[in-house]
Structures are given as C-alpha cells and as structure tokens.
Amino acid sequence: MCERGLLIVLSGPSGVGKGTVRKALFSQPDINLHYSISVTTRQPREGEIDGVDYFFKTREEFEQMIRENKLLEWAEYVGNYYGTPVDYVEKTLQEGKDVFLEIEVQGALQVRKAFPEGLFIFLAPPSLNELKNRIVTRGTESEELINDRMKAAKEELEMMDAYDYVVENDKVELACERIKAIVVAEHCKRERVAQRYKKMLEVE
Amino acid sequence: MCERGLLIVLSGPSGVGKGTVRKALFSQPDINLHYSISVTTRQPREGEIDGVDYFFKTREEFEQMIRENKLLEWAEYVGNYYGTPVDYVEKTLQEGKDVFLEIEVQGALQVRKAFPEGLFIFLAPPSLNELKNRIVTRGTESEELINDRMKAAKEELEMMDAYDYVVENDKVELACERIKAIVVAEHCKRERVAQRYKKMLEVE
Numbered sequence: 001m002c003e004r005g006l007l008i009v010l011s012g013p014s015g016v017g018k019g020t021v022r023k024a025l026f027s028q029p030d031i032n033l034h035y036s037i038s039v040t041t042r043q044p045r046e047g048e049i050d051g052v053d054y055f056f057k058t059r060e061e062f063e064q065m066i067r068e069n070k071l072l073e074w075a076e077y078v079g080n081y082y083g084t085p086v087d088y089v090e091k092t093l094q095e096g097k098d099v100f101l102e103i104e105v106q107g108a109l110q111v112r113k114a115f116p117e118g119l120f121i122f123l124a125p126p127s128l129n130e131l132k133n134r135i136v137t138r139g140t141e142s143e144e145l146i147n148d149r150m151k152a153a154k155e156e157l158e159m160m161d162a163y164d165y166v167v168e169n170d171k172v173e174l175a176c177e178r179i180k181a182i183v184v185a186e187h188c189k190r191e192r193v194a195q196r197y198k199k200m201l202e203v204e
Numbered sequence: 205m206c207e208r209g210l211l212i213v214l215s216g217p218s219g220v221g222k223g224t225v226r227k228a229l230f231s232q233p234d235i236n237l238h239y240s241i242s243v244t245t246r247q248p249r250e251g252e253i254d255g256v257d258y259f260f261k262t263r264e265e266f267e268q269m270i271r272e273n274k275l276l277e278w279a280e281y282v283g284n285y286y287g288t289p290v291d292y293v294e295k296t297l298q299e300g301k302d303v304f305l306e307i308e309v310q311g312a313l314q315v316r317k318a319f320p321e322g323l324f325i326f327l328a329p330p331s332l333n334e335l336k337n338r339i340v341t342r343g344t345e346s347e348e349l350i351n352d353r354m355k356a357a358k359e360e361l362e363m364m365d366a367y368d369y370v371v372e373n374d375k376v377e378l379a380c381e382r383i384k385a386i387v388v389a390e391h392c393k394r395e396r397v398a399q400r401y402k403k404m405l406e407v408e
Contacts (some may be wrong), residue, residue, distance in 0.1 A: 128407060161394075165392040166397035178389075181392075189370075193364070
C-alpha cells in the first residue's frame with residue numbers, strides 16, 4: 001500500500017565538503033529526509049553519542065556484520081572500519097520515507113549495485129571556469145598548480161559518470177537548495193506518480 | 205559556446221488551472237524563465253497588449269504562418285486560432301535561456317515531436333484519494349458523479365504517458381514550487397553538467 005521512499009546518496013571527491021553540506025541540510029527545520037547513521041569501529045570523539053552520530057562497534061562486531069551481509073557498503077580508513085547498515089535503509093524505504101546517505105565515492109559505487117534505483121548526487125567543487133579565473137587573476141599560482149587542477153577536474157568528470165545529478169558546492173546554502181529541489185523533482189517523476197494513480201484506481 | 209536553455213512545457217486537462225499556475229509563477233520576482241507569447245486571431249480583450257499578452261494576427265496572417273512552418277504548435281478553439289511561434293522559442297533556447305510554454309494537451313504532443321528533449325510537465329488535479337474522501341465525506345455526491353471522476357482519472361492517467369513530470373495542483377503556490385524545483389533539478393542532471401565540464405576542459 002505504502003509507496004517506497006527514495007534513497008538519496010550524496011558523494012563526491014574527498015575535501016569537497018560533503019559533511020558540511022549534509023549538516024547544513026539536516027539543520028533545516030523543513031527537511032523531510034532520514035539520515036542513515038553509519039557504523040564505525042573508531043573511538044567516539046567527545047560529545048559523540050552512540051546511535052546518534054554513529055553506531056560504535058568493535059572490530060569483531062563489524063567483521064561479523066560484513067560476513068552476514070548486514071552492510072550496504074563499507075570501507076577501511078586509517079585503520080578503522082566505516083559502513084552503512086542495510087537494515088535501517090531497507091526498513092525506512094519500506095515505510096515510504098526518503099533515506100539520505102553521505103558517503104565516499106567507493107561506497108557510492110557499492111550502493112549503486114544494491115540500489116540501482118537510488119538517486120545518486122555528485123557534489124562537485126565550484127566550476128573549473130571560476131577556479132581558473134581565480135587562479136589567473138591572483139597570479140600567484142604556478143602553471144603546475146593550474147595543470148594539477150585541470151587533471152583533478154578530468155578525474156572528477158570520470159567519477160561523475162556513475163551519478164544521476166551533479167551539484168556544485170559553490171555555496172553551502174545553494175548546494176542544499178539544489179539537493180532539496182532534486183528530491184522534490186524526483187517525487188514528481190511521471191513513473192512514480194502514475195504508479196500512485198494506478199494503485200488508487202485499483203483500490204477503489 | 206553558450207549552453208542551450210531548457211524548454212519547459214506545462215500542460216494538463218482543461219480546467220486544471222494551467223493559466224493560474226503560470227501567472228503565479230511569473231509573478232515571482234526570482235523567476236528565471238522566459239514565457240513564450242502565443243499568437244492568436246482572437247480580438248484583444250480590454251487591457252491586453254500586442255506583444256505582451258499575445259501577438260494578435262489576422263486569420264490570413266496566421267494561416268500564412270502555418271504554411272511557412274512558423275508555428276511550433278497550433279489549434280483552433282471556438283473559431284479562433286492559437287499557436288506558438290517557433291522563432292522566439294528557438295532563438296531564446298540558443299541564447300541559453302529557459303523557455304516556458306503553457307499549452308493544451310494536443311499542443312504539447314505536437315511540441316514533443318519537434319522538441320523531444322523538452323521537459324514536459326503535466327499539471328494534475330488534486331489526488332484521487334483526496335477527491336474521493338471529499339466526495340464520500342460530504343455524502344452529497346451521487347455514485348454516478350464518483351464514477352465520472354474515476355473515469356476522468358483514468359483518462360488523465362493515460363494522458364500523463366507523454367510527460368516527464370506530474371505536478372499536482374493542490375495549491376497554486378505548491379505547484380509553483382514544484383515546477384521551480386524541477387527546473388533546478390534538470391539543470392543539475394549529470395549529462396548537462398558533464399557536457400559543461402567537457403567544454404571547459406577543451407577550451408583551456
């Protein structure tokens with residue numbers, strides 16, 4: 001009866017500001033997304049609460065979750081495991097609620113395999129044009145630095161291929177607005193609405 | 205060099221409130237859409253200005269436009285011709301600006317043929333569920349009326365097939381917000397952004 005929620009995955013190159021955008025998004029009062037809390041084996045930092053910031057687990061517990069296929073995606077960074085518990089995501093989607101993940105590029109590729117119908121958003125640094133202008137205008141950056149930036153841009157372009165949308169992170173508030181607009185638009189997609197209509201016509 | 209604008213077509217069953225939504229949309233100060241003015245052979249009403257509300261033409265002029273393929277779509281209602289001039293649409297899109305059309309369902313199907321890449325939005329009456337609740341609760345409507353509504357809903361469902369999005373017109377302001385969100389989201393589509401990236405990388 002209940003319409004399945006959308007799975008929204010925000011990802012992008014490291015350092016682009018995924019965490020900042022996610023926090024800004026969830027600090028808004030009208031947000032109607034459910035943030036999927038990650039599982040980690042790292043120690044809680046001061047003020048971090050189990051079940052709010054992360055689910056804190058031992059390495060043994062985490063490895064058991066891997067073996068039992070309880071993680072939608074996982075990775076190891078600097079000696080610690082991080083992962084997304086599949087149960088919460090699946091349960092929340094089934095309740096008709098939209099789930100939001102903020103994960104690394106490698107993790108997003110894993111999620112795409114399990115949830116090809118998900119909505120994959122690539123958070124990109126401000127446009128190359130703007131960056132190049134800034135670099136050239138300032139005149140302090142070397143040719144080498146510009147070339148490095150161009151190389152990075154080419155890599156970003158390749159990474160984008162696996163995504164449905166690209167949101168530029170020129171300003172955090174603008175990036176948030178774009179993400180919210182994408183969610184609204186996806187809910188208006190004809191296939192989704194037509195399905196809703198069909199269900200209603202059957203019921204009655 | 206310039207990225208082509210989006211063609212946004214708002215259509216839907218007659219009486220759904222297309223004109224009201226379009227007017228509300230264009231009364232907003234931050235709107236970044238270009239409304240395509242229609243051509244008509246009907247007489248200007250009081251206060252209507254040629255080139256603002258409509259391009260007013262004689263039947264001979266209009267029929268010449270038809271013969272010269274200068275209309276993206278056209279139709280005859282109650283003895284008058286109405287149509288969309290193709291020149292304005294094409295020129296504005298080429299300037300990288302988004303063009304907005306508000307037309308009848310038949311016209312939208314014609315536009316889809318010429319601009320399959322356009323963004324077709326179906327404006328739908330409030331959801332069936334809500335309508336049925338209202339009808340049942342009030343208790344004043346006959347079985348026949350409910351059946352009529354169901355039949356209309358089935359027809360709407362069929363009409364939707366040619367569209368990319370369905371926007372419910374439960375409240376004019378909400379419908380406007382959804383349309384704006386769809387335009388923002390479409391500009392974030394990966395194919396469009398990747399194309400922009402590629403151009404920048406070539407230029408530099």
